[in-house]
Amino acid sequence: MQEKENVVGTPISRIDGLAKVTGKADYSTDHPVKNAAYAILFKSTIAAGRITDIDTAEAEKAPGVLAVITHKNAPKLNVKGGLRGGAMLQSPVVEFYGQHIGIVVAETFEQARHASHLVKVTYDKAAARVDFDKLVGEAVRPKDKEDEKRGDAKAALRAAEIAFEAVYATPIEHHHPLEPHATIAEWNGGQLTLYNSSQIVNGAQNATAATLNIKPEQVRIITPYIGGGFGSKGGQWANLVLTAVAAKQVNRPVKLALTRQQMVNSVGLRQHNHQKMSLGATKDGKLTALAHEITTHCAINEEFVEPCGDCSKLMYAVPNSLITYRVVPMNLILPTYTRGPGKATGSFALESAMDELAYKLNMDPVGFRLKNEPARDPSNGKPWSSRTTVQCLTEGAKAFGWEKRKLEPRQLRDGNTLIGYGVACGTYPARQRPSSALVKLKREGSDVTAIVELAAADLGTGTYTILTQTAADALGLPLNRINVRIGDSTLPPAAGSVGSVGASSYANVVNDACIKITDELMARSGKQYYTRPTASQLMISEKIDSYQTRVDSDAPEGADEYSSHSFNANFAEVRVDMATGMVRVSRFLAVTGAGKILNPKTARSQIIGGVVWGIGMALTEESVVDPRWGNFVTRSLADYHVPANLDIGTMEVLFVREEDTRSNKMGVKGIGEVGIVGVAAAVANAVFNATGKRIRELPMTPDKLL
C-alpha cells in the first residue's frame, strides 16, 4: 500500500474558511434559537458610590419590554464563582464607571435599548480613585507577587561601568475583538444552554454553574466559532451569567450582545503600566545588572497584575536582577489577560532599554543581544528545552538587510521622510495543558471516516484545521474523512485557547488518541505486524464497522525539568514624516522559533495578527480615561485606533527550524502570544534610528514626534 504523505506541516487553507466567508458559520448570537427575546445591559454613570434609587417604571411601560432587572430584583448569585470583574447586580454599590446596574429584556434589540434610556438612577456619590498620576504614590506590593531578586541589582547598578535608566509607559488598551461578547441563554427545566463566545469552554461552564449555584452538568456551553477574543473571552464576565438570569426571568431564550461602547467597561482591559528599567553593563557590553520596577493599577478590591517582568527575568544573561510590582487599586474595571500578557508591554521597556544601552555602548543592537545570550534560563537555572534567539536574530538580520542600518540616527532619508531600522526580541512560555479527546471511527465498505471530539476552542486562528491535519496523519486518512468537533462543553474536557497552550495541548491529545485507537485496533486483530498499519487500514482489514476510544493527555514526564519557550526577533523599517510626525511601518520581519509548525499558512496569519497588534500598540492604540469622572472617552473604533490596512506595510514572517520534543511529544510551541512580543519596541527603536527621538510613552502619535 502506498505511503500517504503527511499533511501536518503543510500550508492548507483553513477548513472552516468557506463557512465563514459565506456566512454559514454561526457565531454566538447567530444560532437559530426560536422565540428569543433581546436583552441589553445598562451601566452606572458614576465611578464610586451607591445607587440610592433606580426608577424603572417608565422603562417597564415602554413598547415591547418584558422585564427590567436591577439589584433590587436580581436573584442571589455567587459572586466568587469564577466569573471576572463582579458587576452582577448583587448590591447598590458602584465600584467603577460603567459598571452594569441593570438589564432590560424586550421583544427586539432596539426596544430594549430604547427602554434602557428611560431608566432613572440616582446616586450617592463617593470620592472616586480614577486619576492614576495622582494615586501612583499609594501603590502597594500585590498579594501574590513577591519581589524577584537574583544577586544584588541595586549595588551592581551603582558599580556598573555603564549604567542606564529610563521610565517606559504603555497606555490602557482594550481587546476589541470584532465580535463583541455575545450570548444566547436557553433554559430547559433545570438545564441551561449558553451559546457564548468562550476561549475556555469548560472554564465558562464551571464558572457559570458555580455563580448560579447549580451543577456543571446542568450547564452546556456551545461555542463553535469565536470572532476574536485576545484574552477578553478567556475568563468570562458578568454578561454571560446575566443573560441566563434574564432568560430565567422572562422564561424565554434571551440574546444579549454588548455594544461596542459597552466593551470598554465590561470585559477587562490591558492596564496602564509605568515601568522603570535600569541596566548596567561592562564597557565591552556584558550585562551586569537589571532592575525592572513596574507600577500599575487594578480594580478597587480585586488584584490583577500583568507580568511585565517575565521577559526581563530570562531574556539575557544578567548576574544581578530585580523585578518588582506595585499596584494602585482604582475605580476602574478589573484588568485582565490581553494578547501577550505582560510580555507585550514588558518587552517594550526591556527591549527599548537594550537598544538605548547598545547605543550608549556604541554597539550594534543585534550584536549586543548576542553577547548576552544566556546558556540556561537565568530565572531558575533550568536548561532550555530549546532556545532560538540567536537563530532568530542572525537569520532575521540577514533576511532583513540589517547591515544597511546605520548606528547613528537620522542617516537615511527619502524626500521628506526619515527612514530607520529597529530590532527587538521576544519570548513566551510553551506549555501543554491537560486535555482529553475522543476519536470515533466508522467504516462503510472501504470508506473510513473519523470524528474527533474535544471541548477545545477555535479563536479564528485555525484549531479546526490543525486538528484535522493531525488526525489525518495519525489515522492514515485523507483530510476530508476527518470531522473535528470542538466548542461544546459536552465533549471531553480540554484546555482553553489561551496563553499559547491551545495548539500544543490539542494537537498532542488528538495525536495520542489516534495512536491509542490504532494500538487498540492492532491488539484486537490479534495479528503480528512488521510495519505499523494505520487505523484506517485496520478498520478495513478487520472489517470493523465502528470503534472509538478516549484518551487523557498532559505534558510529558520531565517536561518541567526544562525551561520551554517560543522566541522571536522582530525587525522594523519605519518611515517618519519629518514635518507631520506621522510614522509608517513600511516593512516588518518577524522571525519566530516556535517548535513544529503544524500549518505554515495559519501560523503565518497568526504571527501577522500579533505584529499588527504590536504596531497598533506602538503607534495608535490608547484608551483614555477622563481623570475627573473615571469614564472612557475613547468608546468606539473611531476613537480607539486599531491599525487600518493602510497602516501596515510589507509583512514578512519566517519560522526557524527547530525540533523540541522535550517540552511536548509533538514539539509544538504556541504562536498566539509570542507574535506581539517585542513588536512595539522594534518600532520604537526604528523610530529612534530614523529620527534621533526616543519615545518612551506609547502610542507614538504624531504630536509626540513634532
Next chain:
Amino acid sequence: MRPFKYTSANDASAAVNLVTGNPNARFLAGGTNLLDLMKEDVERPDELIDITRLPLTQIRRLTTGTNQGGITIGSLGTNTDAANHPLIRQDYPLLTQAILAGASGQIRNMATNGGNLLQRTRCPYFYDVAMPCNKREPGTGCGALEGINRMHAIFGWSEKCVAVYPSDMAVALAALDAVVKVSPPGGKERMIPFADFHRLPGDTPEKDTNLNHGELITAIELPKNRFADHAYYLKVRDRSSYAFALVSVAAALDLQGAGNRIAQARIALGGVAHKPWRALKAEQLLVGKEATEANFRLAAEAAMADARPLAHNRFKVELGKRSIVRALHMALTGGKA
C-alpha cells in the same frame, strides 16, 4: 433608538413640507451619522423623511448664473461619486483629495454630499449622553473644556463649546469658495456662501449651521477657478486612514507668469475649529509674492498667530504651521514631495 415615524419622500417640496411641519422631524439621506447618533440616544427625532429617492444626484457644468463655468454637485449624490467624477477630478482635484481622505470606502459609498456638510462633531462628550455637553443639551456645560481635549479646537471656540467640525470635504469646499443651494419651505431657493454656512459655537453651540429647520440642501456650487494644477489636501491623523484630522490643510495656489508669482492663494484648515477655518490673513499675505518656502513659512506663522490652544492640543499650533508649509509646497509641485 427611540421609536420614530418613517416616510419616504418622492419630491423635494413634499419633503420640505413634511419636515417643516414637525419640529422633531429630520431628513434622512445616507444616514451614516444620524443613525449612529440615534442609536446612542444623542439625536432623538420622532420622524424621519427619507430623501434618498429625490433626483438630486447630478454633477454638471454650470452654463448660467453667478457661478457660470463652475459646476454644481447634487446634494444627494454619494461622496464616492463626487470624488471620482471626471469634472471634479479634472477641475477640482482638491475636492477629490479631501473626500478620499475622509471616512472609509464603505462610508463614502453611503454618505451624501449634502449630508457630509451636516455631520455633527465627533467630540466624545457630545457622543456620550452621560456627559455634560452644551451642544447636545444646552446648559449642561462643556465636558471637553477642562476634560480630554487633544482633538479639540484652537480657533473660534467659546467657553460653551470647544468641539471641532469633522468633515474633510467641507475644508476643501471652504477653500474653493463653494456656495450651498438651499430649498426653504414655501419660498424660493437661497444661496449660502460657504463661509456663512457653518457657525462658530458662541452661546449657541447646539446650532452647527445657519440652515433653518426644514430647509433642504439641493446642491453645492463651485465657481470656476485657476487652482486645478496647484492644489493639495494634507491630512495629519493618528492612523493612516479612517481617523479624524488632528490638523488638515486644503491649500491651493493660482500661479501666474514667470517666477512663480502667486495671484491667489487659498488655505483652509480642518480639525482646528467649529467650522472649516479659512486662513484669510495668510492667503492675503501670499498674494503677489513668489511661491517660496520662506513665504510659505510666513503665511503659516500668520495663519496660526491667533491660535488659542487648550490643555491637550498645544501641539496643533506647531503641527498646523508645518502642515500649511507642507501643503503649500505640495500644491506648488502639483502633489509631488
